[in-house]
Amino acid sequence: MTAIVGVPLVRTNPVALSRGYRFEMVKLVSQWRIRLLMVACLIAPAAYSAVVSQQTSLPTDAVYGRLMNQSGWAGSLAILVFLGTLLLPLLTSVVAGDIFAVEDRLGTWRHLLVAVRSPRRIFVSKALAALTVILVLLVCLMVSSTTGGLVSVGSHPLPGLDGHLIGSAELARTVVLAWLTVVPPTLAFSAVGLLGSVALGRSPLGLLAPVALALVLMGVQVMPVPVALRVALPTNAFIAYRGLFTDPAQLGPFWVGLVVSLSWTVLATLLAYRLFVRRDFTDLANDGSSRLVLRGFAPLAVLVVVTTVVVAATTGATGSGIEKAKVEAALSTSFSNLYVLQTDQLNRPPVTVSQLGTTTSCEKGGSRVTDEGAGAGWRCTVTWTLPGTTAVGTAIYQLEIAPEGRYVADGDGPKEVNGFFQVRTPAGDAPNPLWQFDGVVDLLGS
Amino acid sequence: MHPFDAVRARSVVKTFGDVIALDGVDLDVAAGQIHGLVGPNGAGKTTLLGLVLGLAAADAGTLEILGMPMGRALSVADGVAGFVDGPGLYPTLTARQNLMTLLALRGERTSRSREVDELLGRVGLAEVSGDAVRGFSLGMRQRLGLAAALLGGPRLLVLDEPANGLDPAGRRQVHDVLTDLADSGATVVLSSHRMDDLASLCDEVTLLSAGRVVFSGPVHKLAAESGELDYRLITSDPEGARGVADGTPSLRRVTARNGSRQGDEQALVVRGPEAALDRLVAQLIGAGIAIRELGPVVPPLEAAFLALTGTEADINAEETTR
Ligand SMILES: Nc1ncnc2c1ncn2[C@@H]1O[C@H](COP(=O)(O)OP(=O)(O)O)[C@@H](O)[C@H]1O
Ligand SMILES: [Mg+2]
Numbered sequence: 090m091t092a093i094v095g096v097p098l099v100r101t102n103p104v105a106l107s108r109g110y111r112f113e114m115v116k117l118v119s120q121w122r123i124r125l126l127m128v129a130c131l132i133a134p135a136a137y138s139a140v141v142s143q144q145t146s147l148p149t150d151a152v153y154g155r156l157m158n159q160s161g162w163a164g165s166l167a168i169l170v171f172l173g174t175l176l177l178p179l180l181t182s183v184v185a186g187d188i189f190a191v192e193d194r195l196g197t198w199r200h201l202l203v204a205v206r207s208p209r210r211i212f213v214s215k216a217l218a219a220l221t222v223i224l225v226l227l228v229c230l231m232v233s234s235t236t237g238g239l240v241s242v243g244s245h246p247l248p249g250l251d252g253h254l255i256g257s258a259e260l261a262r263t264v265v266l267a268w269l270t271v272v273p274p275t276l277a278f279s280a281v282g283l284l285g286s287v288a289l290g291r292s293p294l295g296l297l298a299p300v301a302l303a304l305v306l307m308g309v310q311v312m313p314v315p316v317a318l319r320v321a322l323p324t325n326a327f328i329a330y331r332g333l334f335t336d337p338a339q340l341g342p343f344w345v346g347l348v349v350s351l352s353w354t355v356l357a358t359l360l361a362y363r364l365f366v367r368r369d370f371t372d373l374a375n376d377g378s379s380r381l382v383l384r385g386f387a388p389l390a391v392l393v394v395v396t397t398v399v400v401a402a403t404t405g406a407t408g409s410g411i412e413k414a415k416v417e418a419a420l421s422t423s424f425s426n427l428y429v430l431q432t433d434q435l436n437r438p439p440v441t442v443s444q445l446g447t448t449t450s451c452e453k454g455g456s457r458v459t460d461e462g463a464g465a466g467w468r469c470t471v472t473w474t475l476p477g478t479t480a481v482g483t484a485i486y487q488l489e490i491a492p493e494g495r496y497v498a499d500g501d502g503p504k505e506v507n508g509f510f511q512v513r514t515p516a517g518d519a520p521n522p523l524w525q526f527d528g529v530v531d532l533l534g535s
Numbered sequence: 536m537h538p539f540d541a542v543r544a545r546s547v548v549k550t551f552g553d554v555i556a557l558d559g560v561d562l563d564v565a566a567g568q569i570h571g572l573v574g575p576n577g578a579g580k581t582t583l584l585g586l587v588l589g590l591a592a593a594d595a596g597t598l599e600i601l602g603m604p605m606g607r608a609l610s611v612a613d614g615v616a617g618f619v620d621g622p623g624l625y626p627t628l629t630a631r632q633n634l635m636t637l638l639a640l641r642g643e644r645t646s647r648s649r650e651v652d653e654l655l656g657r658v659g660l661a662e663v664s665g666d667a668v669r670g671f672s673l674g675m676r677q678r679l680g681l682a683a684a685l686l687g688g689p690r691l692l693v694l695d696e697p698a699n700g701l702d703p704a705g706r707r708q709v710h711d712v713l714t715d716l717a718d719s720g721a722t723v724v725l726s727s728h729r730m731d732d733l734a735s736l737c738d739e740v741t742l743l744s745a746g747r748v749v750f751s752g753p754v755h756k757l758a759a760e761s762g763e764l765d766y767r768l769i770t771s772d773p774e775g776a777r778g779v780a781d782g783t784p785s786l787r788r789v790t791a792r793n794g795s796r797q798g799d800e801q802a803l804v805v806r807g808p809e810a811a812l813d814r815l816v817a818q819l820i821g822a823g824i825a826i827r828e829l830g831p832v833v834p835p836l837e838a839a840f841l842a843l844t845g846t847e848a849d850i851n852a853e854e855t856t857r
Pocket of ligand 1: 551552554555574575576579580581582583589734814
């Protein structure tokens with residue numbers, strides 16, 4: 090075989106990764122769906138924060154929802170709650186779940202392969218492009234939700250989830266950190282999106298893999314499962330930021346969530362990569378099969394088992410993680426801190442936490458039920474020393490504790506301590522801080 | 536031009552599970568040629584062109600593209616461009632953006648936008664260059680796919696069924712572009728399931744049937760492969776003509792069905808060698824019967840195609856709009 094004289098025959102190298110990445114970005118950003126999503130992420134949280142914080146009925150279901158009219162930062166935090174439940178998985182679905190499937194839909198695989206000449210680089214370009222868009226959307230959400238709250242309510246201090254007052258500057262830092270803590274689980278769900286997109290192609294289940302996963306995991310989380318399994322699920326990492334709002338910070342769930350999220354990210358990405366590079370691109374009919382689903386997702390189930398065992402072994406956590414002693418300690422701390430805050434808001438002589446010497450005694454659902462676990466049946470009696478006297482005060486709280494450790498305490502008398510009345514705050518009149526408040530029980534604590 | 540094969544395939548085999556898509560295919564395409572690949576649906580055209588583009592590797596046999604042996608998939612030589620199974624385009628981008636992003640992907644200067652505009656003009660899409668491909672017809676997509684393949688001046692252009700969805704004007708435009716390209720020394724391999732698409736354009740054609748090559752060579756030689764043709768005559772005296780035909784040696788009268796046109800029970804259809812037809816014409820004239828129309832029922836190339844591929848697919852049932 091002779092080549093044409095003077096014309097060197099060069100075997101083409103695959104295109105550079107950076108150009109493949111840019112190509113994928115152009116394609117993504119040209120989609121109306123993505124543009125609309127970006128606009129929505131920029132506008133909706135700001136609008137929500139601004140509008141809801143002016144309402145009389147606040148979203149008390151969300152942690153910090155009840156404080157949205159007291160500080161702009163609360164709006165951002167309330168939105169973070171909604172994101173973790175289903176919105177972020179949905180967002181990763183729309184972006185990552187479609188990034189491979191779109192080429193199936195358009196029939197452009199062969200074209201792309203001829204142009205790029207390396208399935209590996211196509212995979213990496215697509216994964217990075219999807220990740221970029223998802224992170225940009227997350228930043229949009231953060232900026233928007235914070236701006237909306239700050240513009241309409243302003244930056245004011247807020248009590249933490251243990252009642253201690255967090256000043257504006259520290260609050261700003263903590264809110265940004267809180268948003269950063271949802272990045273790892275978002276990565277995990279994005280990787281699941283990639284896997285669904287590769288394994289299931291055009292089928293709707295492929296697009297919605299992250300949402301389907303989130304729904305399944307949410308189903309698991311509302312059940313009274315052992316605490317080791319609960320914190321080993323990637324959805325738990327979405328709420329780990331709560332630990333940042335106590336003093337000292339409860340970082341156990343965060344570190345476990347970080348490791349779990351990164352394990353999911355790495356494993357799901359590797360699985361997607363393996364399925365992708367082994368795929369037969371000459372076969373147009375190939376867009377996933379149940380066999381691929383098993384091969385793709387079964388290892389993730391194994392990962393859940395492994396991480397659960399590891400968490401159980403390293404933290405020694407057993408049961409629901411919600412025990413009588415922990416509930417009592419958490420409520421004592423919150424009550425003391427909020428009592429100090431209330432004293433200040435009512436312009437009474439200052440008092441310190443140690444002067445109060447608060448103790449709490451809780452029981453759940455009468456004498457026949459063990460005092461353990463989530464539920465609405467907790468009833469606690471708080472006892473403290475009245476400032477400047479040796480007399481003790483007592484107050485009653487009804488607690489509703491969610492399985493993931495968040496509780497809502499509802500004051501049940503005496504009225505002058507934890508009943509409903511207005512107090513003066515820098516942001517205007519607000520309900521008595523001891524009336525109803527949110528707190529957390531550290532599931533991994535002892 | 537140096538005598539040189541742009542494509543040389545020897546005993547190429549490609550199977551998909553139980554399906555043998557290519558069953559020992561030999562193919563030689565000289566550089567600078569426009570080579571047609573013809574065959575009925577499922578003959579293996581797309582599979583073969585996919586191998587040439589390097590989308591997959593052959594299971595057996597050897598394949599050399601522009602003088603380089605093909606090993607692994609995607610190890611294709613520089614200068615090979617084209618598409619199989621439809622042009623790959625992104626509907627959310629405009630025609631121009633589709634080409635520009637491709638250029639950027641290859642790391643070529645975006646300052647080559649003049650070349651892009653010129654290419655769009657050549658394929659007749661200058662007016663719609665700013666429109667999103669979403670709204671393009673199949674024919675417009677085919678032409679844009681061609682423009683995309685022409686970016687950077689390929690030395691081997693591979694096109695799978697480029698005539699699909701094109702109207703006659705579009706087809707002529709594509710023919711012109713391909714002819715110009717071949718004149719400049721590049722090689723074109725294109726496929727079609729219709730012989731008539733390729734006859735006027737190609738130097739040589741290869742006929743594929745069920746994964747095997749049944750003919751390969753210059754178009755005019757293919758006509759000779761057609762064997763006995765059916766001829767249709769319209770005369771001034773159909774009754775008399777029928778009698779004359781029956782009396783002509785080595786000529787058979789066939790009942791016209793397949794090729795019959797509307798409302799002509801008057802037509803006489805005969806089958807036999809050309810010499811016998813010559814005799815029939817002479818005898819008709821001798822008998823004072825005027826011949827108003829005479830021609831093959833099926834054009835020779837089409838007849839050769841049908842005979843060689845063994846498909847009695849009726850050529851009237853075509854999906855392309857003409
Ligand atoms: N990826 C594939 N998987 C299974 N069978 C295939 C695949 N690609 C092609 N085939 C089969 O190979 C044969 C040739 O197909 P193809 O090359 O597409 O034919 P053509 O393009 O001539 O219509 C057909 O029988 C087709 O069903
Ligand atoms: Mg085909």
